[in-house]
Every structure is written in C-alpha cells, then in structure tokens.
Amino acid sequence: MDKLTNYLIKPQSETSVVIYFGDSIGEAILKQIMSLNTSLRLSPFNGFIESVPAYISLTVIYDPVKVLSAADLKGDYAFERVINYLRHLPVNGFQEICAISPEPLVIPVCYGGEFGPDIEEVAKHNNLAIDELIHLHSASVYTVYMLGFMPGFPYLGGMNKSLATPRRDSPRKKVPAGTVGIAGEQTGIYPLQSPGGWQLIGRTPLKLFDPHLSSPTLLHAGDRLTFSVISTSQFLELSN
Amino acid sequence: MQINVQKPGLLTTIQDQGRIGYWDTGIPVAGAMDKFASQIANILVGNKKELPVLELTYGDVVLKTVTDVLISCCGDGSILVTGGRELPYWKSLFIPANTELRFKSGKTGCRTYVSIAGGWCAQHILNSRSTYLPVKIGGFNGVALQRGDQLQSEEHISVISLSILSKLASSTINYPNWGVFPNSFVNYTSKQIRVITQHEFDWFNNDSIKSFFKEFFTLTMQSDRMGYQLDGQPLTQKETKQLLSIAVSMGTIQVTSSGSPILLMADCQTTGGYPRIAQVAAVDLPVCAQLKPGDTIQFKKITLEEAEKEYLLLLSNITAIEKTIVCRFIKPSELKFSK
Numbered sequence: 418m419d420k421l422t423n424y425l426i427k428p429q430s431e432t433s434v435v436i437y438f439g440d441s442i443g444e445a446i447l448k449q450i451m452s453l454n455t456s457l458r459l460s461p462f463n464g465f466i467e468s469v470p471a472y473i474s475l476t477v478i479y480d481p482v483k484v485l486s487a488a489d490l491k492g493d494y495a496f497e498r499v500i501n502y503l504r505h506l507p508v509n510g511f512q513e514i515c516a517i518s519p520e521p522l523v524i525p526v527c528y529g530g531e532f533g534p535d536i537e538e539v540a541k542h543n544n545l546a547i548d549e550l551i552h553l554h555s556a557s558v559y560t561v562y563m564l565g566f567m568p569g570f571p572y573l574g575g576m577n578k579s580l581a582t583p584r585r586d587s588p589r590k591k592v593p594a595g596t597v598g599i600a601g602e603q604t605g606i607y608p609l610q611s612p613g614g615w616q617l618i619g620r621t622p623l624k625l626f627d628p629h630l631s632s633p634t635l636l637h638a639g640d641r642l643t644f645s646v647i648s649t650s651q652f653l654e655l656s657n
Numbered sequence: 658m659q660i661n662v663q664k665p666g667l668l669t670t671i672q673d674q675g676r677i678g679y680w681d682t683g684i685p686v687a688g689a690m691d692k693f694a695s696q697i698a699n700i701l702v703g704n705k706k707e708l709p710v711l712e713l714t715y716g717d718v719v720l721k722t723v724t725d726v727l728i729s730c731c732g733d734g735s736i737l738v739t740g741g742r743e744l745p746y747w748k749s750l751f752i753p754a755n756t757e758l759r760f761k762s763g764k765t766g767c768r769t770y771v772s773i774a775g776g777w778c779a780q781h782i783l784n785s786r787s788t789y790l791p792v793k794i795g796g797f798n799g800v801a802l803q804r805g806d807q808l809q810s811e812e813h814i815s816v817i818s819l820s821i822l823s824k825l826a827s828s829t830i831n832y833p834n835w836g837v838f839p840n841s842f843v844n845y846t847s848k849q850i851r852v853i854t855q856h857e858f859d860w861f862n863n864d865s866i867k868s869f870f871k872e873f874f875t876l877t878m879q880s881d882r883m884g885y886q887l888d889g890q891p892l893t894q895k896e897t898k899q900l901l902s903i904a905v906s907m908g909t910i911q912v913t914s915s916g917s918p919i920l921l922m923a924d925c926q927t928t929g930g931y932p933r934i935a936q937v938a939a940v941d942l943p944v945c946a947q948l949k950p951g952d953t954i955q956f957k958k959i960t961l962e963e964a965e966k967e968y969l970l971l972l973s974n975i976t977a978i979e980k981t982i983v984c985r986f987i988k989p990s991e992l993k994f995s996k
Contacts, residue, residue, distance in 0.1 A: 427856060428961050430906065431939045431968040435856070442901065469680045469904035471928055476904035478680065481965060482972060494965050564683040565902055565928030568792060572902065608683075609792065628782055628794045634682040 426503055428496035429476065432466075436475045436503060442574060447562060450475050451639045453508050462502045463487035464495070470638045471563045472572070477503065521558050521641040524606070524621050526597050527652040528554075532620035539582045539599055539616050553577045554604065554618065555644040561636050569608035569626030569634035573642075576604045588614035595621045597644070608634070619644075622655035658773055658810040659723035662802050666718035666760065668882075671777055671796035672923075673709040676785035680904065680927050687787040687795070690882060690923045691768055691946035693843050693971070694731040698772035700979050701729035701749045701837065703818030703986070708776030709786040709796070711808075713769040715949075716762035720771075723807070724754050727774040727822045731837075733766025733845060733947045739830065748836035751825035766845070766947030774818035775811040789924065820986045833985070842974050843943045848952075851941050851959045851967075855909065857900060857932035865892040865916075869934060873953045874918065880950050882924040887954075891916030892934065905929040908937035908945070910956075920945065938964040940971050 425437040438446045450470050464483030469476040481495035490498035528551045529536040540550045559575040581602045596607045598615030608625035625635045675688025689695035689712055696706035716735035730737055730746045737744045738759045779786035779796050788796025825831045874889035892912050909921045911931035
C-alpha cells in the first residue's frame with residue numbers, strides 16, 4: 418500500500434500543514450485526497466482538529482500543544498510531528514469505499530427566464546440554440562472537487578467546454594441563492610444571495626446551505642451531480 | 658446579569674474563539690479578531706477562555722447595567738468612562754446596577770472585548786456562538802448589536818467567578834489594584850509584524866521580495882473583519898502563474914493580480930486562489946487585530962521554528978495568567994470544594 422513518502426508535505430503555519438498530491442486538477446488526485454482524508458479522520462493523531470480538501474491539496478489543522486504532549490508522535494516541533502505522522506498514513510487504502518459516489522445527485526434546475534437572465538448571452542457567445550445549451554449543461558455529470566469561496570459553494574469539474582463564457586463585465590449586486598452560473602470554463606451554484614459576476618443561466622429550488630442542519634451543506638468534496646430540467650411551475654412547487 | 662445597549666457603535670458583535678470543524682464546507686471560522694484580549698477578558702471574570710464576548714469596533718458605544726455585573730474590558734479600541742471617571746482595562750470590574758458605561762474612541766487600536774461572568778447568552782450554531790454577518794448566524798440573532806438590545810449572561814457561573822464577585826461586590830464600582838499588563842505578552846505597540854514565508858513566496862521576483870520586507874504597507878479603507886487591503890510597493894510575480902484554490906486562514910497574506918497584498922483576518926473565506934507570499938506569525942495576530950485603516954506596518958521574516966516557539970510561549974503565558982487569577986481570588990481551602 419502506498420504511503421505518503423512520494424508526496425510533498427509542507428508546514429504552513431503554527432497550526433497547519435499541507436499535503437500536495439500533484440499539480441493539476443483531475444479525478445485520480447481527487448481520489449487520493451479523499452482516500453487520505455478518510456484515513457486521517459478514521460485514525461486522527463492526538464491534536465488533529467480538521468482537514469480541508471482542495472483541488473490538489475489537503476490542509477491539516479492541528480493544536481500544537483496537544484501534538485507536543487502526545488507520547489507517540491516523534492519530532493522536536495509540532496509541525497515535524499504532524500508531518501511524520503502523515504507520511505505513514507496509507508494513501509490508497511480507502512479509494513474503493515470512499516472515493517467518489519457512483520450515483521450522481523440530481524439537482525433540478527429551471528433554466529432561462531427570470532432565473533437565468535444571461536442564458537441568451539451564453540448561447541450567443543457559443544453559437545448555440547438555447548435548447549442545445551440546456552441539453553449540454555444538463556447532460557454532463559459533474560464532480561465536486563472542493564467547497565469554498567462561500568458556505569456550501571461547490572467547485573465543479575466536468576462542464577462541456579463548448580459552454581465556456583467569460584464573466585460579465587460588471588458584476589451584479591445581488592445574485593439570488595440557488596442560481597446556476599457559468600464563469601470561464603467553470604459552472605457553479607450560488608448557495609447564498611451574494612454579489613457575483615458569473616453568467617446566470619438558471620436556478621435550483623434546492624437549498625445548498627442550511628446552517629440549522631447538523632450537516633449544513635447539500636454537497637461535499639467527492640460528490641457527483643447532474644442537473645435535471647424543470648419548469649417554472651415545478652420550481653415553485655419544489656420551493657415549498 | 659443584564660446589560661442594555663443604548664448606543665451600539667460602529668460594529669459590536671458577539672464573538673467566541675471561532676467556528677471549528679466546518680472549514681471543509683466553506684463556512685468561515687470567524688471568532689474574535691484579537692484572541693489574546695478576548696481570552697484574557699474571559700479569564701479576568703473567572704470564565705473559560707472560549708466563552709463569547711462582545712467585540713466593539715472603536716468607541717461610541719453606550720451600555721447600561723440593569724443588574725450588578727462582573728465584567729472585564731480588554732483591548733485597545735476605546736476608553737471606558739462612567740460618571741466622569743475613566744475605568745481601567747485588563748482588570749476584573751464590579752459595576753452596580755443602573756450604571757451607564759460610555760466607551761469613547763481615542764485609543765491607538767481598534768477593538769475592545771467586554772466579557773461578563775458566565776459569558777453572554779448567544780445563539781449556538783455549528784459549534785460556535787460567533788456572529789457571522791453574511792449568513793446571519795451566531796451571536797445576538799446573527800446580527801450586530803442594535804440600540805435597545807437586552808444582553809443577558811448565562812445563568813451558570815463558575816466557582817471562580819463567584820469568588821471574584823464575592824470579593825469585589827460593593828455598592829459602588831470596584832476593582833482590584835492589579836490587572837494584566839498586555840504588553841508583557843503581546844507586542845501591541847510594535848509596527849513590525851513577524852511573518853513566515855508562504856508556499857508561493859518563490860513565485861515573486863527578487864525586487865518584490867526585497868520590498869516586501871523593506872517597505873512599509875498602509876491599511877486602506879478596504880479593511881474589515883474579512884481582511885485588510887494593504888497599500889504599498891506593488892508585488893509582482895516572476896511569471897504570471899495561477900494558483901489552484903487552497904485553504905487560507907487568518908494571517909495569510911495573499912497578493913492580488915494588481916500586486917497589492919491582502920492580509921486575511923477572522924471572517925476570511927475558507928479557501929483562496931491568489932498566491933500567498935507570507936503568513937503572519939500567530940503570536941502577532943492580536944497586534945494585527947488592533948490595526949485600523951491608515952496604520953502603517955512592516956513585515957519581518959522569522960522561521961517557522963521561531964514562530965512555533967513564540968506561539969507556544971504565548972499559550973503557556975495565557976494558562977499561567979489563568980492560574981494566577983485563580984490563586985488571587987480563591988484560597989486553597991476553597992479550591993478543594995470547587996474540584
């Protein structure tokens with residue numbers, strides 16, 4: 418079983434170290450990150466607080482006082498001890514069970530109209546009919562690489578490149594929660610109302626972030642999702 | 658214990674030590690900007706150091722005690738005046754009911770922390786009582802304090818709080834003749850902020866690295882709980898490279914495409930995509946928390962080994978202060994009962 422010796426592990430602050438798995442976004446790296454994250458959470462070291470998966474990295478947050486008081490960790494400094502511990506974790510141990518969920522989550526989206534005011538612009542930019550655009554956007558299976566930027570915001574991979582459209586010249590002051598947008602080669606969903614410069618093509622009635630739930634976000638790194646087309650009346654029905 | 662808000666000031670929120678455990682869902686850590694001042698404020702009233710406190714931004718805040726209260730004010734954002742007399746910071750304070758507490762601006766720093774015995778009643782959500790305004794969660798209904806708000810303390814107070822209260826309780830304002838001298842523990846008066854280099858440090862050209870450590874940087878008006886935009890010599894990369902988004906934290910200094918550095922603070926996003934040139938040493942984060950627009954700072958490079966040592970020293974000093982307070986207020990015979 419691979420151990421973490423081939424990966425770059427760098428201290429980052431008095432309370433965090435980062436493991437770098439490679440230098441470009443991809444499913445193989447995502448699987449390794451998710452697998453190591455599972456190993457770490459199943460057998461945390463004394464002083465482990467939390468871990469943050471990102472495109473090519475896993476940041477590990479710890480309490481240096483607890484790390485230094487742990488009898489089983491070796492090293493003079495807390496960051497040395499954490500790095501030594503991480504080097505001995507199996508990287509590929511959990512790929513089969515945890516890595517990426519096989520069944521994609523279905524996110525219903527009402528495309529165009531008042532929910533997607535930029536859909537014509539995106540279609541025009543890519544020389545597509547609106548129907549084709551909706552088909553291309555909803556036919557793909559997307560992978561959630563990480564959450565960040567705002568609570569519950571998924572960084573998605575897998576958008577058809579023929580939908581790529583630059584951001585708007587001037588950002589909107591208010592983009593409603595649930596709005597689905599495109600920025601460059603990325604597509605995403607706004608979990609909260611916020612200002613934003615993405616091209617808006619539709620909206621989902623699902624809540625991506627609810628602070629009152631014990632698991633406050635709908636999506637997690639490693640999830641797969643796909644969009645299904647719904648009508649305005651279905652949108653209103655699902656909103657209730 | 659109860660205090661009413663007569664004037665909320667620029668931005669007064671309830672904060673604890675932050676929302677731990679949700680970093681991977683994109684929910685910011687938030688929490689008190691000045692962890693040292695907020696922890697000492699708690700310790701001085703006999704609280705656990707993680708309990709929620711008020712964070713005042715500058716002065717212009719008026720509170721009125723409804724009941725007798727045991728409070729402490731720590732930080733450098735204001736002075737506290739009541740009945741024409743200035744009350745000391747960094748001490749335990751007994752204040753009788755119906756006293757008006759006027760916090761006035763005019764100190765060199767930015768933020769003041771007000772603790773109360775038992776801790777402030779606040780919304781506990783996602784493992785923290787910290788207010789995070791963009792999502793309206795935590796603290797006092799998820800928002801900044803307003804005129805007329807009635808702030809309660811938790812009913813349960815510690816044995817240490819009870820003991821401090823019994824020693825200070827009086828018909829007038831009362832406080833001990835000793836307190837904590839913050840500058841012995843944190844370099845609050847220093848304009849030199851210690852940093853360790855961050856992972857993209859090598860992406861910047863030699864001139865930029867030189868000026869990063871030589872020049873002064875000024876906080877612009879775009880400075881708040883999320884972060885401080887710094888004005889100074891623009892920093893440029895050797896070649897333009899894109900960083901793939903990665904976890905960032907309070908103290909991370911990222912550099913935008915226009916070359917200006919941003920020092921991330923308590924409410925910062927969980928991940929960022931700008932190259933990171935440096936990370937403020939944790940021991941100097943309380944110094945940064947007291948900075949305000951117009952202040953000028955300089956960065957000084959230290960090693961991670963030094964930074965860790967200094968941070969552990971600060972943490973052990975806080976524990977030592979905690980023990981000292983217990984010894985000052987509780988006789989050994991009382992301690993046996995409290996165990």
